[in-house]
Amino acid sequence: MASTVLIVDDSKLARIVMAKAITALQPDWTRIEAANADEALTRVDGQKIDVVLLDFNMPGKDGLTLAEELRGRFPEMPIAIATANVQDEVIARARAANVAFISKPVTEDGLRGFVSGAALRLRRAAQ
Amino acid sequence: MTDQSIALDELEHDALTELVNIGVSRAAVNLRKMVGEQVLLSVPSVEVVTRSHAVTLIRERENDDLVAVRQGFEGVFSGRALLIFPEKNSLALVKAVTHDTLSDAEAHAMEDEALAETGNIVLNGCLATMANMLKKTLTMSLPEVIRGGGKILFELDSRSMPGGVVLFLYINFTINDRNIRGYIAMLMDVPSLETLKMLIGEFITRVVGGGETP
Numbered sequence: 017m018a019s020t021v022l023i024v025d026d027s028k029l030a031r032i033v034m035a036k037a038i039t040a041l042q043p044d045w046t047r048i049e050a051a052n053a054d055e056a057l058t059r060v061d062g063q064k065i066d067v068v069l070l071d072f073n074m075p076g077k078d079g080l081t082l083a084e085e086l087r088g089r090f091p092e093m094p095i096a097i098a099t100a101n102v103q104d105e106v107i108a109r110a111r112a113a114n115v116a117f118i119s120k121p122v123t124e125d126g127l128r129g130f131v132s133g134a135a136l137r138l139r140r141a142a143q
Numbered sequence: 144m145t146d147q148s149i150a151l152d153e154l155e156h157d158a159l160t161e162l163v164n165i166g167v168s169r170a171a172v173n174l175r176k177m178v179g180e181q182v183l184l185s186v187p188s189v190e191v192v193t194r195s196h197a198v199t200l201i202r203e204r205e206n207d208d209l210v211a212v213r214q215g216f217e218g219v220f221s222g223r224a225l226l227i228f229p230e231k232n233s234l235a236l237v238k239a240v241t242h243d244t245l246s247d248a249e250a251h252a253m254e255d256e257a258l259a260e261t262g263n264i265v266l267n268g269c270l271a272t273m274a275n276m277l278k279k280t281l282t283m284s285l286p287e288v289i290r291g292g293g294k295i296l297f298e299l300d301s302r303s304m305p306g307g308v309v310l311f312l313y314i315n316f317t318i319n320d321r322n323i324r325g326y327i328a329m330l331m332d333v334p335s336l337e338t339l340k341m342l343i344g345e346f347i348t349r350v351v352g353g354g355e356t357p
């Protein structure tokens with residue numbers, strides 16, 4: 017079954033860049049987008065999401081808080097947070113929630129590790 | 144007025160905001176290293192406004208005297224970047240970056256020097272990241288500490304036309320557990336804004352691609 021990735025970023029450009037990199041790495045994945053945390057939660061409630069890629073600094077609820085919330089609901093879901101804000105506290109919170117870290121600007125190379133790891137976990141779970 | 148010609152479309156505005164966000168996030172990492180405590184950032188706001196409106200924007204938030212570290216940048220586009228905070232936060236910031244090892248008198252004695260160095264690290268981190276992403280080199284001047292109201296802070300330079308349009312971007316930051324907050328602002332005149340708009344267009348093409356990618 018095809019996997020669905022949710023891309024959450026208030027920047028449309030950043031969503032385009034992430035979607036493009038994901039398409040290059042996993043052409044079969046279905047990509048859906050959300051511009052903020054509330055929209056992301058609506059998406060998650062509305063359909064099955066397998067992977068989430070989110071921005072840290074967003075208006076409203078920040079990406080790390082959203083990641084923690086999603087982690088509470090989906091203990092196994094591959095989640096990554098993209099930011100240039102690599103402060104120790106931010107990294108520590110991401111690690112504590114078992115959320116991967118991707119540095120911004122997002123590139124195909126920067127996403128490769130997370131995406132291939134996520135694909136592997138999804139395949140294994142489907143077996 | 145010339146502000147119509149430099150109006151950014153939705154994607155350009157979005158791209159500039161994202162560039163600023165990444166630049167300031169890197170700058171916050173630098174500041175984090177200096178103060179040893181988490182630096183919290185707001186979502187950046189980017190607007191093309193008149194200089195007097197920029198003064199109003201900061202006045203809406205801060206009534207007290209301000210202190211700023213100002214640094215000029217020059218290259219294909221030029222302008223000034225500012226790290227601004229309330230003057231009453233100034234000594235606290237100096238103490239934070241010296242990890243509370245200074246007495247009040249010592250902190251006061253080296254206040255301007257410490258502020259200039261802090262500004263230099265934060266603003267350079269921000270500008271260098273943006274310049275790299277736009278694939279252009281910017282030369283940064285030495286930082287200077289200025290005090291006063293928003294009017295003085297937002298003077299672009301002595302040659303610029305009064306009432307000109309500037310790019311005003313601001314992001315506010317707070318240092319965790321300390322009552323310190325501030326803003327980062329960037330000012331550019333119209334010719335620089337036009338160049339920046341063009342570079343942003345190139346940046347968008349580079350990261351989004353023209354449909355096919357090799």
